[in-house]
Amino acid sequence: MSYEFLQNYWWVLIAVLGGLLVALMFVQGGNLHLGNNALSDIQKRMILNSTGRKWELTFTTLVTFGGAFFASFPLFYSTSFGGAYWVWVLLLITFVFQAVAYEFQNKKGNLLGVKGFRIALMANGLLAPLLVGTAVGTFFTGSPFTVNKLAIANPAAPVISTWDSPWNGLEALGQFHAVLLGLALVFLTAILGSLYVLNNVDDEKIHFQMRRSIKLSVLPFLVTFLSWLVWLLLRDGFAVAPDGVVSMEPYKYWHNLIQMPAVLVMVLVGVVLVLYSLYLGMFSTSRKGIWFAMPGTVLVVMAVFFLAGYNGTSYYPSYTDLQSSLHLRNSSSSYFTLMLMSWVSLLIPFVLAYIAYAWHQMDSKKITAEEITEEDHKY
Amino acid sequence: MDAVIWSRIQFAMTAAYHWLFVPLTLGLALVMAVMETLYVVKGDEFWKKTAQFWIKIFAINFAVGIATGLILEFEFGTNWSNYSWFVGDMFGAPLAIEGILAFFIEATFFAVMFFGWNKVSKKFHLASTWLTGIGATISAYWILVANSWMQNPVGTTFNPDTVRSEMASAAAFWEVVTNPVAISKFCHSVTSGWMTGGIFVVGVSAWYLLKGREKKFATKSMLIGAIVGLVGSAAVMLSGDSSGVHAAEYQPMKLAAAEGLEDGGNGAAFTIVPGVKIPKLLSFLATHDFNGYVPGINDIMNGYTDNKGNVVPSVAEKMAMGRTALDALALYRASDDPAVKADALEILNANVQYMGYGHLEKAEDIIPPVGIVFWSFRLMVGLGMLLALVLLLALIAAWKDKKWNWLLWAAIWSIPLVYICGQCGWIVAEVGRQPWTIQGLLPVNVAISSLSAAAVKTTFFVFLAIFALFLVIEIRIMLRAIKKGPEVEPKNA
Numbered sequence: 001m002s003y004e005f006l007q008n009y010w011w012v013l014i015a016v017l018g019g020l021l022v023a024l025m026f027v028q029g030g031n032l033h034l035g036n037n038a039l040s041d042i043q044k045r046m047i048l049n050s051t052g053r054k055w056e057l058t059f060t061t062l063v064t065f066g067g068a069f070f071a072s073f074p075l076f077y078s079t080s081f082g083g084a085y086w087v088w089v090l091l092l093i094t095f096v097f098q099a100v101a102y103e104f105q106n107k108k109g110n111l112l113g114v115k116g117f118r119i120a121l122m123a124n125g126l127l128a129p130l131l132v133g134t135a136v137g138t139f140f141t142g143s144p145f146t147v148n149k150l151a152i153a154n155p156a157a158p159v160i161s162t163w164d165s166p167w168n169g170l171e172a173l174g175q176f177h178a179v180l181l182g183l184a185l186v187f188l189t190a191i192l193g194s195l196y197v198l199n200n201v202d203d204e205k206i207h208f209q210m211r212r213s214i215k216l217s218v219l220p221f222l223v224t225f226l227s228w229l230v231w232l233l234l235r236d237g238f239a240v241a242p243d244g245v246v247s248m249e250p251y252k253y254w255h256n257l258i259q260m261p262a263v264l265v266m267v268l269v270g271v272v273l274v275l276y277s278l279y280l281g282m283f284s285t286s287r288k289g290i291w292f293a294m295p296g297t298v299l300v301v302m303a304v305f306f307l308a309g310y311n312g313t314s315y316y317p318s319y320t321d322l323q324s325s326l327h328l329r330n331s332s333s334s335y336f337t338l339m340l341m342s343w344v345s346l347l348i349p350f351v352l353a354y355i356a357y358a359w360h361q362m363d364s365k366k367i368t369a370e371e372i373t374e375e376d377h378k379y
Numbered sequence: 380m381d382a383v384i385w386s387r388i389q390f391a392m393t394a395a396y397h398w399l400f401v402p403l404t405l406g407l408a409l410v411m412a413v414m415e416t417l418y419v420v421k422g423d424e425f426w427k428k429t430a431q432f433w434i435k436i437f438a439i440n441f442a443v444g445i446a447t448g449l450i451l452e453f454e455f456g457t458n459w460s461n462y463s464w465f466v467g468d469m470f471g472a473p474l475a476i477e478g479i480l481a482f483f484i485e486a487t488f489f490a491v492m493f494f495g496w497n498k499v500s501k502k503f504h505l506a507s508t509w510l511t512g513i514g515a516t517i518s519a520y521w522i523l524v525a526n527s528w529m530q531n532p533v534g535t536t537f538n539p540d541t542v543r544s545e546m547a548s549a550a551a552f553w554e555v556v557t558n559p560v561a562i563s564k565f566c567h568s569v570t571s572g573w574m575t576g577g578i579f580v581v582g583v584s585a586w587y588l589l590k591g592r593e594k595k596f597a598t599k600s601m602l603i604g605a606i607v608g609l610v611g612s613a614a615v616m617l618s619g620d621s622s623g624v625h626a627a628e629y630q631p632m633k634l635a636a637a638e639g640l641e642d643g644g645n646g647a648a649f650t651i652v653p654g655v656k657i658p659k660l661l662s663f664l665a666t667h668d669f670n671g672y673v674p675g676i677n678d679i680m681n682g683y684t685d686n687k688g689n690v691v692p693s694v695a696e697k698m699a700m701g702r703t704a705l706d707a708l709a710l711y712r713a714s715d716d717p718a719v720k721a722d723a724l725e726i727l728n729a730n731v732q733y734m735g736y737g738h739l740e741k742a743e744d745i746i747p748p749v750g751i752v753f754w755s756f757r758l759m760v761g762l763g764m765l766l767a768l769v770l771l772l773a774l775i776a777a778w779k780d781k782k783w784n785w786l787l788w789a790a791i792w793s794i795p796l797v798y799i800c801g802q803c804g805w806i807v808a809e810v811g812r813q814p815w816t817i818q819g820l821l822p823v824n825v826a827i828s829s830l831s832a833a834a835v836k837t838t839f840f841v842f843l844a845i846f847a848l849f850l851v852i853e854i855r856i857m858l859r860a861i862k863k864g865p866e867v868e869p870k871n872a
Binding site: 049053054056057059060062064068070071072074075077078079080081082083085086088089092093095097099102103104107109110111112149150152153154158159160163168333334336338340341344345347348351354355358362364365376378 | 431438439441442443445446447448449450452453455456457458459460462463464465466467468469470471472474475476477478479480482483484485486487488489490491494495497498499503507538541542543545547548549551552705708709712713737740824828829830834841845848849851852853855856858859860
């Protein structure tokens, strides 16, 4: 196996994890319904217990996504996390509150009350997809940083990756193209959440509300996502020459799309699957839309990562120092580490298999109001 | 204070806070798995309800542990940017294995364990309970492999082209995985978790017995808690012994600080408290030889000859070699002339093991805060022995069905003490290795991100407020759950 093959392979795994993370963010989208006044408290708790049985999976995927980036492309980790400080800290705080909100919110003595923790869950439901989407959006718009590996030999200023904006990440919120992807993700996860709850909970009124919510989210999702996509295909992109020199190339991402037909197919298949799930959610009595929406989402997100990183493209470009831009060849772990981790990654199908088995065992009985009122082990 | 200090304080606070929740997770996981096994084997509903109660307590504790684990992972990048780049290649494989083998086991089977009582078969549920604990334990191993590599950086090669530590071969990976520091640290940390879990169960059970409530539940729980805690205590002592030997070999300054040993020598005495010493004991603990040589702080500063006859240079000499290495690295990176690069590389390789010393401003910087490490070590050992005694007496009391009120009170008070004991352990391990993030290679002032002190100070206080809030809530909820009780038997039964 060549070094380049391993770098490409690990970008596939990063893309898979990114896709799974976004698909599993149905947890965040589902929690937005905790503020729906048309639902009773019991119905909200049914939703809470529905997403509550999966939140750790989403959370763990986030941890693994971060860990995989750290392990395979550590220069991205050290540059982005150390530079876009406020974005990551904000994301972190919303997830930290989410982690405890399930366990704490319906317990007496929790200080913040049910409402306080539900607000925390809804804040996570909005901010997590917005921040993750915007952060991925900067893969195409660029960020203000400089990488100088020689710095470590200078005791007076030893930091290799420095951020060239005093806003430390918040400046991304001023890049409308990046924010558009964040907004698209907010509406997408809201749709995924509704589809998931529709499938997982047995309650007619909840079903009605979920289908209504899907109808409300579809238009803003399509507008934001398609605007982002069209803009992406029209904009200049960050091209990496074989010698590593980075330059701006007009229509770079359009070129990537047509020069990588497999990615084009992924986008098309993914979009068709998501559209079919929307049809099922809005216009049929089927509750199985989530099983089309999730793989569709994974495919589209993977395609977005492929557009960002393959075909001689910088996946984490710098707009203040073009040659500091990160690409698969200059930011990865060493050959041996990537190879070793690749062997370990062969266990992933086994992991997915036991997750699927446990998921099937747990979800074969849908959540009912009786379960929420009678069971002792619940959120 | 500058960004380095604030980042250190923030990371120390997060790690210490995380370590409030992890030991109980590790310990309770074992206790409740044993109880559920008794339920499945004996078919007695009593054990089911008993296990369910401790699982409920486990769940309250588990969420904060997970949340703070994520903060630690993020803080590696947000606050320690250079460190992340420098170690990324070394930590890649352990983290990949941890993520794939451990995290998903924990997350998947925790949900089955907590919600699955009426959804999955008895045996699948039991397997899920064991797998939750096994997942947490596997996770502990791999993260401690990473931590131990920072204490004893084996199997690594510095690559001047990428400017980082790299793992170059399967032999290097094997060295990292079987790092003796990792093995003893894993045993020490996990079994201290068993001790914490055991003490917690014994203490809560003692409260019920004092109140005259849930007698059967409390007695049986105390018995299992005491057994798990005692096994943990014995293993903690054994692994603590090897930790001492490893500190002497790989981090002599940490050992000197923990002993407050200014001037070492052969047949060094162990200080119980200042002024009370046991002759030759320190030498024995550090080298398993009553006349073994143990260097003191001054010896390390001025240079010495170790037990294997190796001459260890003075700190000033190491700093000079470190600066030579850094200059050679700069020349290597800046020059395009192959001959100059080759010469620079030769000089770099000859001095690279001391490269981290080149970043130090003065030799005294390598001395950690002696007072904190010295007293933390004594508190840890003293409390550990006291807690082991409480566990032993609790085992006897539960076995013989005796109710000794003084012991029950002691068991309750042992709960805060076991946490203090665990925190002291981490202080010894982590404060004792200052100023190094990676021993000898990367001091904290170079491991940092390029952030303002104000930014890190702000997040420190934000996290402080969040941690304080969660701790108060967690304790309140846990106390209410305990007061409500397992409802295995009627009140006052």
